[in-house]
Amino acid sequence: MPRTVDHTERRAQIAEALVRVAARDGLHAVTMRSVAAESGVSLRLVQYYFETKAQLLLGALRHLERQSRQRWSDRLAALPDPAPPRAFVEAFLDEALPTDAQSRVFHLVGTSYAVLAMTDPELAREPFVSDVDELGRQLTGALERARSHGQLAEGVDVATEVAHLLALNNGLGTSILIGQRAPSEAKAVLSAHLDRIFTG
Amino acid sequence: MPRTVDHTERRAQIAEALVRVAARDGLHAVTMRSVAAESGVSLRLVQYYFETKAQLLLGALRHLERQSRQRWSDRLAALPDPAPPRAFVEAFLDEALPTDAQSRVFHLVGTSYAVLAMTDPELAREPFVSDVDELGRQLTGALERARSHGQLAEGVDVATEVAHLLALNNGLGTSILIGQRAPSEAKAVLSAHLDRIFTG
């Protein structure tokens, strides 16, 4: 057997170059050539590991997704066990706000894909909506736990509140990225709202 | 004087063709040629009225903005005078949700521009943030009116609540456009929240 390279790792390296380009110049600036240049590799090699551009985009999306999932579980694992529901939800949502380079990239690329999905039904289910649904399930679990501990304010419907929190967090993230709100302002909005729906 | 044509009207006609293309196929599908075809006009004429693509995009954006402003004031004018604060705010926000073709287009193009603005500081102030700020001013006025009439719940900070409502509405609009929520669900979330911040 001759020279061997970890294909998965190479693909990850190229995917991260794609994410850097998208974060810096926008998703429209992502081309085979720009990704090759960013990752310090030949155009030919990008073709080698991702045959087409569609596969490149999809691969990078999945990579970004895995990475963020990891961040989430790391952060949530750092909470005391069992985590107080309010702290859990706040950490959960705060992690999704674009406050540092990593989460900024995640939100920007995520929103870029969402815009594509608005006019491309093919892309609509793949794999974003399902991912957001997964976040919704986790949030739902946290709120139900809060309710059973008597820490959820009366009149709060869990399903409605989950939809509310997801949409709010999304909108706050966008407002940060276009420079309309400072991250601290967004966090204040979120915190004030959590004060309303949690008791104590 | 020879043949005369209303340039403003022609530009509006072309701008509306652009908006239709953007709504159907996405902003990335907007090209000089596709806009010409959509408006049933020669490529040459698009160049005639908008010298460059940048001017075409800017002109169409302004056109869409004017149109939506008109829709807003029409709807708000249909309310009783003086409008009950809660009804005013609900109409105001509901109008921004993408529930029909017109508002769908507005939200889609708006989000597309927002994504561009995230990586293009040049585009960031022009003219979107300022436009959203204007909406914020109107909302602020409505909430202050509600407070002075004793219709705003205690513990509601007006500035924070305005930021909350704008972000929430934005996020709800996006969730509708990617097919994650039905318009009725989004309205229910909004209505439930307004129940919380308004008394009576």
Next chain:
DNA sequence: CACGTTATGATACGTCTGTATCAGATACGG
């Protein structure tokens, strides 16, 4: 009718895109 505005048509240029094809260089495991 004549003149100038409005509009079309054909066509071209240079640039960028995704994709493809070729030969050949590099490096490591057996």
Next chain:
DNA sequence: CCGTATCTGATACAGACGTATCATAACGTG
């Protein structure tokens, strides 16, 4: 050191893009 996996380089292609440049047709006002 041999062979094969890995990687590069040069180069090509057809298509789309924004922009530009012709000539010329249509048309309404004076």
